[in-house]
Amino acid sequence: MTHRTRHPYVFRGAVHCGVCERRMQGQYAHGVAYYRCRFPQEYALPNRIEHSRNVYLREDVVFEPVDNWLAQLFDPDPA
Numbered sequence: 621m622t623h624r625t626r627h628p629y630v631f632r633g634a635v636h637c638g639v640c641e642r643r644m645q646g647q648y649a650h651g652v653a654y655y656r657c658r659f660p661q662e663y664a665l666p667n668r669i670e671h672s673r674n675v676y677l678r679e680d681v682v683f684e685p686v687d688n689w690l691a692q693l694f695d696p697d698p699a
């Protein structure tokens with residue numbers, strides 16, 4: 621029996637950084653899925669973008685509201 625404990629990055633390819641709008645990369649840290657944007661400082665400076673070297677987004681922070689939103693979308697009889 622296959623036991624799949626690691627879930628995939630559910631929003632892989634769909635999460636974009638709110639600062640620079642680049643696609644974020646999935647990453648696992650401490651058993652939690654994150655999306656990470658690494659923005660090179662040599663891009664940030666000439667474009668005058670204020671961007672941390674790394675921007676992290678915890679997947680579980682986003683998952684629940686998106687899941688609820690999707691549930692609403694597919695609810696044939698919304699309250």
Ligand SMILES: [Zn+2]
Pocket residue numbers: 637638639640641642657658659671675
């Ligand atoms: Zn970014």
